[in-house]
Amino acid sequence: MMPHSGVVDAAAKGVKLGGGGGGALMVRRVASGKLLSASSHLLFRATILATLCLVCLFTVHYPSLLSHSFHLSSAAAAANGKHRAASRSSHRSLLGSSAAVAYGGAAWEKEVRRSAAPRRDGGLSVLVTGAAGFVGAHCSLALRARGDGVVGLDNFNSYYDPSLKRARQRLLASRGVAVLDADINDAALLERLFDAARFTHVLHLAAQAGVRYAMRAPQTYVASNVAGLVSVFEVAAKHADPQPAIVWASSSSVYGLNTDAPFSEEHRTDRPASLYAATKKAGEAIAHAYNHIYGLSITGLRFFTVYGPWGRPDMAYFSFARSIVAGEPITLFRTADGADARRDFTYIDDVVKGCLGALDTAGESTGTKSGKKRGPAPLRVYNLGNTSPVPVTRMVAILEKLLGRKANKRVVTMPSNGDVPFTHANVSHAARDFGYRPATPLDAGLRRFVDWFVHYYKLDTAKIAKGKRKSMAMSAAS
Numbered sequence: 001m002m003p004h005s006g007v008v009d010a011a012a013k014g015v016k017l018g019g020g021g022g023g024a025l026m027v028r029r030v031a032s033g034k035l036l037s038a039s040s041h042l043l044f045r046a047t048i049l050a051t052l053c054l055v056c057l058f059t060v061h062y063p064s065l066l067s068h069s070f071h072l073s074s075a076a077a078a079a080n081g082k083h084r085a086a087s088r089s090s091h092r093s094l095l096g097s098s099a100a101v102a103y104g105g106a107a108w109e110k111e112v113r114r115s116a117a118p119r120r121d122g123g124l125s126v127l128v129t130g131a132a133g134f135v136g137a138h139c140s141l142a143l144r145a146r147g148d149g150v151v152g153l154d155n156f157n158s159y160y161d162p163s164l165k166r167a168r169q170r171l172l173a174s175r176g177v178a179v180l181d182a183d184i185n186d187a188a189l190l191e192r193l194f195d196a197a198r199f200t201h202v203l204h205l206a207a208q209a210g211v212r213y214a215m216r217a218p219q220t221y222v223a224s225n226v227a228g229l230v231s232v233f234e235v236a237a238k239h240a241d242p243q244p245a246i247v248w249a250s251s252s253s254v255y256g257l258n259t260d261a262p263f264s265e266e267h268r269t270d271r272p273a274s275l276y277a278a279t280k281k282a283g284e285a286i287a288h289a290y291n292h293i294y295g296l297s298i299t300g301l302r303f304f305t306v307y308g309p310w311g312r313p314d315m316a317y318f319s320f321a322r323s324i325v326a327g328e329p330i331t332l333f334r335t336a337d338g339a340d341a342r343r344d345f346t347y348i349d350d351v352v353k354g355c356l357g358a359l360d361t362a363g364e365s366t367g368t369k370s371g372k373k374r375g376p377a378p379l380r381v382y383n384l385g386n387t388s389p390v391p392v393t394r395m396v397a398i399l400e401k402l403l404g405r406k407a408n409k410r411v412v413t414m415p416s417n418g419d420v421p422f423t424h425a426n427v428s429h430a431a432r433d434f435g436y437r438p439a440t441p442l443d444a445g446l447r448r449f450v451d452w453f454v455h456y457y458k459l460d461t462a463k464i465a466k467g468k469r470k471s472m473a474m475s476a477a478s
């Protein structure tokens, strides 16, 4: 009860310090000090009692929250269009109904095992983190389509519209892939997952993305990209039996202030221009340590501005498309010497091929959960880019043509917020080791993006071309 005695001590000190006003006053002060002490005792006990009552009440009404239970989106429900009913039961599960699937429970384990099981001989069993994200959803679908087992994880955070992530989750559920609502920092959950299924691989894509947002929310980058990565490596190294091979998302941004082009894996990556880049670079160093100590097979993929259908609304091509449709201005960054920023925009299907190629060639981990290592395990890093940088102004011109409407452009000097003037990938290592060959020019890829965008947000292209504004609260087709 130290805090309580502290209060009494402070009161006593106050009496002594203020004690120059005569004996009677002194007695009154001491008496009122005792009264104060007794009543704070009483108040303290009452607070403890009230807190205990509240905890009991909460435990009775929300057992699922306290026991880490959560709802598994049911493939069957989504497949036959009963998603709303599934959402309702998900809500009920939080209120303690029997519909709750507590993790670690028999129903949960059965669902994890079903989703994790390969459908072809020699198929992989892959845990995909960030599976309701852009790249995660596409990779999960591709793995599933070729007969691999896939279990997804996603925390459905609100960095961008979570309803888009939920729509991806429904799409995955309709193909038999369960995406669990869970965070990579939840070590207990990860352990339960590895107890339930023998994953051969982890495709770790959960991360806090976005270069410029790191100025506003630095701690989220540390939590996801550093602590979250360690959490995944820890469970893979010390709990999984056997250890899986890990393929994870690094970033082209690690090249930072590097000016040698095209960017090669041999180039310097010790001058990040943003905290985002710094956390990805830290991830590569952390990967080295886990590979060295525990014999984990680890492959880092440096993605170059990935775009396409089901993309990320925070990225420039997506947010520009929205602004063009809404008749709102877009801001284009130019370098201090007046040059257009350029990006090696890489189409999602090409990146998916790269991810699957990296998984297929990963090589085994050589450690055991008891800490023994048979020998060195593979530690690899690859660029996955398009090899042909395009000015951002050209990307906007393509969008204008596809959407049939001119953008309202505002050109400003690139603020110093972590942005880099250009990116350009050399992909010869990925080509050599798993046949990676990007095949989608920007105009073809953006056409497929715009087709999806128009359909998903139920847009009328004829109206857009006539300049009729479409409200920004674009409703998504589910």
Ligand SMILES: O=C(O)[C@H]1O[C@H](OP(=O)(O)OP(=O)(O)OC[C@H]2O[C@@H](n3ccc(=O)[nH]c3=O)[C@H](O)[C@@H]2O)[C@H](O)[C@@H](O)[C@H]1O
Binding pocket: 209, 210, 211, 250, 251, 252, 253, 303, 304, 305, 306, 314, 315, 316, 317, 331, 332, 333, 341, 342, 343, 392, 419, 420, 421
């Ligand atoms: O390869 C990566 O590793 C990263 O790629 C992506 O970062 P970037 O290449 O910066 O993409 P993105 O924001 O779409 O800006 C594209 C261009 O538009 C310019 N840009 C941007 C915003 C704006 O308002 N105006 C503008 O001109 C801007 O100057 C830039 O030239 C991912 O977001 C990131 O998570 C990470 O994966």
